[in-house]
Amino acid sequence: MQQEAAFSPGVVYKRLWGYTRNYWLMFVVGIVGVSLDAAMQAVFIRFVEPLIDRVFVAKDAEYGLWLAGGVLVVVVLRIIGHFSGVYGMEWTGRRVVADLRRELFTSYLHLPATFYDRNSAGQLISKLAYNSEQVAQAATKAVISAFRDIMLLTYLLIVMLSINPGLTAVMLLLVPVVALIVTTISRKFRKISRNIQDSMGDVAHVTEEAVVGHHVVKVFLGLDSEQKRFDRVNERTRRLQMRMVATHMISSSMVQLAAGLAMVVLLLVATRPAMLGQITAGTFTAIFFAMVATIPPLKRLTTVQSQMQKGIAAAESIFAVIDSEKEEDTGTEAPRRVRGEVEFVDLSFRYAASEKPILENINLRLPAGSVTALVGPSGSGKSTLAGLLPRFYSYTQGSILLDGRELSMYGLNNLRAQIALVSQNVVLFNDTIAGNIAYGALVDSDRDAVVRAATAAHAMEFIEQLPEGLDTRLGEGGTMLSGGQRQRLAIARALLKDAPLLILDEATSALDTAAERVIQKALKEVMKNRTTLVIAHRLSTIESADQVIVLSQGRVAEAGTHAELLLRGEVYAHLHQTQFSGQG
Ligand SMILES: Nc1ncnc2c1ncn2[C@@H]1O[C@H](COP(=O)(O)OP(=O)(O)O)[C@@H](O)[C@H]1O
Numbered sequence: 001m002q003q004e005a006a007f008s009p010g011v012v013y014k015r016l017w018g019y020t021r022n023y024w025l026m027f028v029v030g031i032v033g034v035s036l037d038a039a040m041q042a043v044f045i046r047f048v049e050p051l052i053d054r055v056f057v058a059k060d061a062e063y064g065l066w067l068a069g070g071v072l073v074v075v076v077l078r079i080i081g082h083f084s085g086v087y088g089m090e091w092t093g094r095r096v097v098a099d100l101r102r103e104l105f106t107s108y109l110h111l112p113a114t115f116y117d118r119n120s121a122g123q124l125i126s127k128l129a130y131n132s133e134q135v136a137q138a139a140t141k142a143v144i145s146a147f148r149d150i151m152l153l154t155y156l157l158i159v160m161l162s163i164n165p166g167l168t169a170v171m172l173l174l175v176p177v178v179a180l181i182v183t184t185i186s187r188k189f190r191k192i193s194r195n196i197q198d199s200m201g202d203v204a205h206v207t208e209e210a211v212v213g214h215h216v217v218k219v220f221l222g223l224d225s226e227q228k229r230f231d232r233v234n235e236r237t238r239r240l241q242m243r244m245v246a247t248h249m250i251s252s253s254m255v256q257l258a259a260g261l262a263m264v265v266l267l268l269v270a271t272r273p274a275m276l277g278q279i280t281a282g283t284f285t286a287i288f289f290a291m292v293a294t295i296p297p298l299k300r301l302t303t304v305q306s307q308m309q310k311g312i313a314a315a316e317s318i319f320a321v322i323d324s325e326k327e328e329d330t331g332t333e334a335p336r337r338v339r340g341e342v343e344f345v346d347l348s349f350r351y352a353a354s355e356k357p358i359l360e361n362i363n364l365r366l367p368a369g370s371v372t373a374l375v376g377p378s379g380s381g382k383s384t385l386a387g388l389l390p391r392f393y394s395y396t397q398g399s400i401l402l403d404g405r406e407l408s409m410y411g412l413n414n415l416r417a418q419i420a421l422v423s424q425n426v427v428l429f430n431d432t433i434a435g436n437i438a439y440g441a442l443v444d445s446d447r448d449a450v451v452r453a454a455t456a457a458h459a460m461e462f463i464e465q466l467p468e469g470l471d472t473r474l475g476e477g478g479t480m481l482s483g484g485q486r487q488r489l490a491i492a493r494a495l496l497k498d499a500p501l502l503i504l505d506e507a508t509s510a511l512d513t514a515a516e517r518v519i520q521k522a523l524k525e526v527m528k529n530r531t532t533l534v535i536a537h538r539l540s541t542i543e544s545a546d547q548v549i550v551l552s553q554g555r556v557a558e559a560g561t562h563a564e565l566l567l568r569g570e571v572y573a574h575l576h577q578t579q580f581s582g583q584g
């Protein structure tokens with residue numbers, strides 16, 4: 001996933017800057033503190049000239065006392081400045097990054113399914129964890145350091161000018177040199193940084209696959225190949241990091257070289273016989289100290305550059321996600337409860353990634369309250385068809401009508417509120433069993449309703465065996481449950497929702513025949529009075545459906561009741577013979 005620079009650095013700065021608006025007070029506290037800190041550091045050096053010329057050379061002992069008092073004041077002010085400066089700026093920076101992270105997470109929630117087809121979970125998690133931490137570093141450490149160093153350099157310059165403008169001019173020769181180094185190198189920093197981010201994303205992606213698929217990795221002896229895959233991305237990341245370090249060292253050495261040369265020039269100029277008469281020991285020492293004092297901040301500015309550019313590159317990639325298109329939600333229809341009549345009219349659909357249409361010319365009617373069984377070989381588009389109802393994907397050809405209105409006319413949440421779904425892959429959250437059944441909008445369901453739903457889904461039987469019953473925590477992904485138990489929880493969740501449209505996508509595939517038979521009875525109960533689309537592989541469900549639709553390669557091959565289709569002796573009859581025989 002190679003990122004292109006979508007924004008110019010200027011735009012990114014400005015946009016990041018926009019986030020500080022709400023926190024301007026703390027930001028100002030930080031700015032004032034940091035400048036105070038820098039100013040006091042410069043004042044120290046300003047003390048050198050009178051210390052030598054007035055106290056030691058002219059033997060003014062009383063002035064020595066004043067200077068001692070001055071140093072005490074300066075030390076106290078510096079501490080205050082340092083504390084409030086770092087605290088204020090860190091506070092602001094961390095707020096900004098927390099806001100940015102929140103916005104990124106919100107984007108993840110609102111992005112369409114197509115986005116998730118293109119990006120792996122690992123990449124997206126890495127963006128939230130690694131990339132936004134890069135912004136955090138830039139927005140706190142780098143900003144503080146840059147600001148303090150620029151202030152310090154300014155004050156040092158003022159100090160030097162106040163001591164001897166002529167000698168200071170030597171110092172000014174440095175400015176264009178340093179500026180040139182910093183600007184040429186920052187582009188390079190940014191480029192390497194972008195590559196490091198992608199590389200970190202790959203590390204997360206490889207890890208995610210190895211961790212999630214650990215059973216397969218073990219049984220198919222994929223340990224070596226996973227290790228190799230990981231080593232490759234890990235090594236690439238290390239190399240890029242070292243390239244960053246090398247670039248940084250080159251730029252900081254060049255700055256040091258320039259500063260060193262400036263000092264050589266200073267020495268050459270100041271020690272000429274003509275100059276020796278004009279310059280006191282104190283003046284020279286103070287200028288020399290000041291000049292030495294400029295080297296660390298100058299060098300630090302190149303470090304800051306690399307941090308800043310990392311932050312810019314990271315912010316760029318985060319803004320790209322934040323700006324990407326959200327799920328389309330322009331509909332305004334908001335009925336409390338639809339009747340549930342669904343009609344597909346000349347519907348064709350393809351995924352962005354697929355070459356040929358996955359669904360072609362579908363014409364179907366699901367009368368309100370009826371049960372439609374969708375059958376067909378795997379890959380024929382059954383799940384795709386079901387997924388269009390909650391508008392996971394938007395279609396461009398043909399239409400799907402709910403109660404006679406196009407799906408897009410409904411508000412997205414309102415549409416989804418009408419649908420209960422048990423999908424092929426059961427998703428459970430790190431919560432209690434009750435919390436998993438009463439999930440999302442169902443969170444306020446009363447306990448009795450949860451128990452009723454769990455009982456109807458025949459989940460209560462195993463829930464009661466658990467140490468804390470409904471209040472047992474599932475842990476991540478609900479790993480401690482069997483496939484069949486997970487499915488029963490998903491069914492309970494759908495039952496609790498009590499929506500007019502029910503979609504069951506191979507909802508009972510992981511259940512054994514005995515468990516399934518009981519659930520079938522429960523489901524039959526539930527299917528009453530609601531429009532049900534059931535993707536089925538068991539004969540019993542299909543036999544009792546009001547109509548059976550046979551999909552084949554994205555087209556409706558046959559439609560009718562079980563008996564009609566059997567009699568016809570074509571696709572369904574064949575399917576029946578090969579897939580369902582022996583189930584009766
Ligand atoms: N997110 C996706 N992106 C691209 N192609 C997909 C996606 N999901 C499914 N497909 C493709 O669409 C076809 C139908 O898949 P699916 O609807 O899951 O079939 P079924 O549920 O009938 O087994 C398959 O060829 C599959 O490869």
Ligand SMILES: [Mg+2]
Pocket residue numbers: 382383384424505
């Ligand atoms: Mg499927």
